[in-house]
Amino acid sequence: MNQAMGLESMLRALADRHGATTKPAHDQAFGLASPAPQKRCRAIAVAGGKGGVGKTTVSVNLGMSLAMAGHEVILLDADMGLANIDVLLGLTPTRHIGHLLDGSCGIEDLLLTGPHGLKVVPAGSGTRRLAQLGNGEHAAVIRAFDDLMMPPDYLLVDTAAGVSDNVAMFAAAADDVVLVVCDEPASLTDAYALLKVLSRDFGVRRFRMVANMVRNIGEARVLHQKLARVCDRFLDVALEFMGHVPQDERLRQAIRRQSAVVDLWPSSRSGQAFKQLAGAVDTWGEPERLGLDRIAFFSRHAAAATGW
Numbered sequence: 001m002n003q004a005m006g007l008e009s010m011l012r013a014l015a016d017r018h019g020a021t022t023k024p025a026h027d028q029a030f031g032l033a034s035p036a037p038q039k040r041c042r043a044i045a046v047a048g049g050k051g052g053v054g055k056t057t058v059s060v061n062l063g064m065s066l067a068m069a070g071h072e073v074i075l076l077d078a079d080m081g082l083a084n085i086d087v088l089l090g091l092t093p094t095r096h097i098g099h100l101l102d103g104s105c106g107i108e109d110l111l112l113t114g115p116h117g118l119k120v121v122p123a124g125s126g127t128r129r130l131a132q133l134g135n136g137e138h139a140a141v142i143r144a145f146d147d148l149m150m151p152p153d154y155l156l157v158d159t160a161a162g163v164s165d166n167v168a169m170f171a172a173a174a175d176d177v178v179l180v181v182c183d184e185p186a187s188l189t190d191a192y193a194l195l196k197v198l199s200r201d202f203g204v205r206r207f208r209m210v211a212n213m214v215r216n217i218g219e220a221r222v223l224h225q226k227l228a229r230v231c232d233r234f235l236d237v238a239l240e241f242m243g244h245v246p247q248d249e250r251l252r253q254a255i256r257r258q259s260a261v262v263d264l265w266p267s268s269r270s271g272q273a274f275k276q277l278a279g280a281v282d283t284w285g286e287p288e289r290l291g292l293d294r295i296a297f298f299s300r301h302a303a304a305a306t307g308w
Contacts, residue, residue, distance in 0.1 A: 041151035042287070045174035048181070049190030051161035054212040055180045057255065058245065058277075059158035060088050061270075062178075064260040065278035067118040072152040074111070074119040078141075078170050079160040080130040083123035089114045090258035093122040098130050100144055101137055107144040115263050119152065138169045154281070163190075163197050172202035175287035178242060182213045183223050192230055199237045208242040210277065220244030242280055245273045 046062070048055035056079070063075040077085040086093050091112045099105045112120040123130060145155065157174060159167045171177050177198065181191050198204040209227065211220035224241045231239045245251075248270035254261035262271045 041145075041153065041155050042176070042284075043155045043157065043174040044176045044178060044281070045157045045159055045171040046178045046180060047159045047167060047171050047194060048161060048179065048187075049163065049192075049194040050184075050187045053180050053182045053184075053187050054245070055161070056084060056088065056158050057251070058178075058180050058210055058212060058274075059156055060085060061260050061262050061274040062277055062281070063154070063156045064114075064116060064118050065262050065274045066154055066156075066281065067116040068262065068266075069278055069282070071154055072117070072119075072150075073154045073156065074121060074152045076121045076141075076155060076157045077123040078157050078166065080123050080133055080166060082160065085120055085158060086112065086122045088255065088258060089118075089120065089260065091120060091122070096122045096130070097141060101133075101140060107147050108149065115260065133166070135165050135169055138166060142170070142173050163194050167194070168197055168202060171198055172204060176284070177204060177207050179207050179209045179239075180212050181209055181223060181227065182211070183219065188223075188227055191227060195231060195235060195237055195239070199235050205236065206238045206240070208240045210242050211244040213247050214244050215247060217244055243273065243277045245270055245277075 046055055046059040059075060063073045067073045075085060077083040080097065083096070085091075091114060093110075093112055095105050095110055097110070100107060100110060107121070110121050112122060114120055145151075157170050159170050161167075171194075179191055179194070181187050195207060198207075209224050211223045214220045214223065220243075221241065224239070228239045228241075231237050246269045248261070248268055250265045250268035251261045251270040254264045257264065261268055262274045265271050266275070
């Protein structure tokens with residue numbers, strides 16, 4: 001029995017015990033109030049291993065590109081305690097994840113609306129408590145998305161740098177993991193370490209790689225081949241080439257102006273690259289493991305680790 005079926009059986013047994021009628025587990029994934037068929041949100045974790053590879057810039061511009069293409073997108077800043085997506089977009093949050101966890105607001109109250117309707121969930125910056133959240137609290141953040149009245153088409157999760165439980169648990173809960181890599185030895189070694197942790201400890205078997213800050217597609221392909229060869233030899237994972245983002249002064253200027261380059265200069269080299277990445281996302285088939293399965297997996301691992 002897979003995780004999703006196990007969760008459904010558990011929910012049904014709980015409902016029977018209390019004399020209630022339980023909805024199928026697929027509907028439970030987003031706390032739907034109506035039995036009518038609903039669209040399914042695709043959760044995509046953007047990770048990088050090493051800090052400084054441009055992971056957050058990729059998250060912001062990919063999310064903005066998808067929003068500009070007509071999709072409903074929520075971007076979750078999961079870099080707890082060192083959040084900066086709101087800064088990159090010039091937004092001013094009055095609440096953050098900490099307020100959600102202490103019960104003073106719900107997930108809907110956290111949503112900030114950026115350009116083109118992109119929704120942002122801020123994590124808070126300079127808050128020690130958020131930087132020290134336990135696995136159970138990370139699970140609570142994921143579960144909070146069940147309370148959304150209408151799920152988006154895409155939930156993008158900008159994870160923190162490194163291979164901490166924070167990063168691993170959010171990546172394991174997603175349908176897809178996008179790995180951002182640049183042409184630096186430390187970026188490659190840290191990316192490999194993250195792949196190893198997610199595949200060995202969380203059963204993630206498929207990844208998509210974005211080569212960032214490269215000169216051209218040829219350099220991007222070589223970078224992918226370097227990492228893919230090591231994965232083929234030592235790890236049981238598939239590392240697909242998703243695309244690349246070229247070095248572009250317009251991208252640097254957009255960051256300084258607290259805007260997405262796809263919004264300010266959509267025809268720039270980097271702006272066009274992000275549009276292509278968004279187009280690639282639209283062509284992805286069904287994930288190998290559905291989001292409900294991943295979220296159940298995430299929650300059970302958190303419970304086992306913390307007793308939460």
